[in-house]
Amino acid sequence: MAQIGASVPATPKKVSTLSKRKVQTTIFILLALGPSYCGYLLFTLYPNILSAYYSLLEWNGITDPKFVWFDNYKYLFQDEYVWRALGHNLILMVTVPILTIIPSIFLAYLLNVKGYKESPLYKVIYFLPNVLAVIVIALMWSFIYDGSNGLLNAILNLFGIDNNDFYWLGSKKTAIWALLPPLIWGGVGFYVVIFMNAMKSIPPSLYEAAILDGASHMTRLRKITIPLINPIVRISTLFLVLGVFKGFEIMLIMTNGGPAGSTEVIGLYMFNMAFGKSSHNYGYASAIGMFLFVVLVIAKLLIDRLSSKDHAEF
Amino acid sequence: METNKRTFIDVIWRLIMFLCALSVIFPLLWIVLESLKTNKEFFANVWALPDKLMFENYKKAWDSYHLGSTLLNTLYYVGTSLALGTFLTALSAYVLTRLEFRGRKFIWGTIMLSLFLPGINALVPQYILMRDLGLTNSLTGLIILDSFGESVFFLMLLGGFMQSLPKEMEESAYIDGASLFQVFTRIILPLSTPGIVTVAIFKFLGLYNAFLGPFIYLSDSSKYTIGVAMYHANQIMQYKADWVTLFAGVTIAMIPTIIIYVFFQKQIAEGATLGGLKG
Structure with missing residues (x-):
């Protein structure tokens, strides 16, 4: 989600202190929300999506997985x-x-x-x-x-x-x-x-x-x-x-x-x-x-x- | 409301309520009582009081279940996850409820998705992921898994709290040149203390009482947390028939949560009604 926070455009009319403020805000948001949100994506959402794929495999976790469709x-x-x-x-x-x-x-x-x-x-x-x-x-x-x-x-x-x-x-x-x-x-x-x-x-x-x-x-x-x-x-x-x-x-x-x-x-x-x-x-x-x-x-x-x-x- | 006249029927109601309370308390007290007997006394008569209070059982439970190192593991796991997780939750709640930025709605949306995820189907992929990251059989791995994430329940609880704080203090701090992080630590955090305490209590109970995660991820007995250690103690007890020591172990295991409950029962009951039916 980094690009969403970072792509806030600084309007040209604003004075430089304001745009500096914007950059600081963006960095703060990235640092504050980043770790927990990325953890959420990695440890919660990703495994949920992956489970649909795993359900189509024959796999014991050690040998190579075999794709078996809906068996x-x-x-x-x-x-x-x-x-x-x-x-x-x-x-x-x-x-x-x-x-x-x-x-x-x-x-x-x-x-x-x-x-x-x-x-x-x-x-x-x-x-x-x-x-x-x-x-x-x-x-x-x-x-x-x-x-x-x-x-x-x-x-x-x-x-x-x-x-x-x-x-x-x-x-x-x-x-x-x-x-x-x-x-x-x-x-x-x-x-x-x-x-x-x-x-x-x-x-x-x-x-x-x-x-x-x-x-x-x-x-x-x-x-x-x-x-x-x-x-x-x-x-x-x-x-x-x-x-x-x-x-x-x-x-x-x-x-x-x-x-x-x-x-x-x-x-x-x-x-x-x-x-x-x-x-x-x-x-x-x-x-x-x-x-x-x-x-x-x-x-x-x-x-x-x-x-x-x-x-x-x- | 009507004045409650005490009639015969009240005796029955009070008796029912008393029996319900007894059914909660009695089995717990029974365990504590048996934990103070010898095995011989326990086998002879479940009801009899012990001749002598066997506090040695607690020492034996402490030694034979390695409760010293187990409780240190638990302290490391619960303490670190609690501090890190609560801090990160507070930061998330602050960013998501008090700052305006592009993509905020989208992020909220993806977090709200988790309300629809039962979690049980993710157990296997999550385990494989943790294995691939080299985080299995590690208390630190478990801390990472439990601390880095978003919980709708906690975000709503804290976010609701933070939204009710007045904007003016923040703005005057900005004018004085404070950074966002300073505003967060010096203004938002202190003012949200009651909400943070509630979140921390629930996190503590959830972490201390966690069984499935530690059970799946920790395989060395030297890394067990209290719940997993008691599970294995019970498995071994079935061959050794050393009941009183196991009773002592279970008693030790329930002491921390009961202490927390005694001190924070008001927050716990309030928090339960707030989020219980949402999470």
Whole structure:
């Protein structure tokens, strides 16, 4: 972008101090913006463009790449592991947003409307998991799920349920469901804060009128609060869906897709295809990446349309 | 608003809110508690309190996971990226919001493009690029990757802040013969401190909590940051069954972010609502 900044023409009429000022400004802009902007072009935009090209290669990163046109994509649509992984994504994309958003709305309403003296403290506590590292969250939940020493089985034992040290992440039936709590635990507090702010912008006069009419809390929540924060709820839901679609760090740390691939999500499948211990198939991994890219960009465009409409409503 | 009469239903609401808070705090406290037991006590009964507080576990975790050098690596990576990245972000925000020049709209446009990039498809080409530049398996390489770039969220946050500053001070400084850089460091930076603090807090949390980047790029254990070190500690623990030491390690790993949260929770909650749904 150097030439754009540098080509500012000095108008002939201006005195020389002014044109000197212009030169100085140009140099400053180049030096100030240059490093980070070039870094952005090099480390963000360029790899994104390159990934489209890589997806047409058969390449392990060491030998010479072979150009195979759309073979990777053809293989992708026949690859049963891709579909299995997408199925797991689908389960999480339906459950995680619902189980995050509903408690968040409920807790935000309670925190906002019921001024209990402990409420401010709760707001701080609910948000706490959002500042924790993903490694801390993932390891903590691995400990909770452990068979003989885990917290979950210990709690069940307190209630007289003895499940023979069942290892929650070790069974194909339970492992994918066991991923829900860490994903939800890490996210609810964030949306509590988001929804609390949204609820604060609702004019109190609306509630006052409803209270005069004798509306209960439930009615007010259903008839006033939720409709008015609905745009933000919708956007939040879509962001959660997209986040779950491309996220895989929790799975990478807790199960690495196991047992027997029962927690493998599409992002993790792609990651292991590129960086896993056994295979380095950069071409195919890029094709999966491009597939995700297309789905996510379409979804993002959809969100933008929705959210711009929502601003008109407010 | 109505006066909140306390009724029986309030007891239920308060109980629910309490249980939610407990579900956040309890597992964390459980880890801290177990980190102070012996392995024998831990295996015998998860609930029992330790006979004697085993602070030795922390020493053992410190030594066996090489937390000293790991935390130095983390400090180098987080500290340098934070200082360099925040400074560069502030410069970018200043140039892009307060200076008029040709091509500015175009540059903004290309930066806004990043909102549409999910990032996941760029992992492989980015890795190859870093490899070709000789920046893999290097903390400095990771710093370069994380510091040189543009973030729409941070630019909007800081840019919005800088736009609200009055123009007059800048202009009088120009008349006094100050250069643009002097205006930036002596007027803009001090006046934007609250915005810069928010950016720095979020950068700190993002960098300290970063897992995937260090996991992909750092292969020598002597270069691990705290997140990657704990990941490998957990892998090894599965064979050694030394739980309490790992608990101590995890506790150490979460202390810095919790301290930051305690001090800056207001900025963090505000910043989250500002940018959370945009980035």
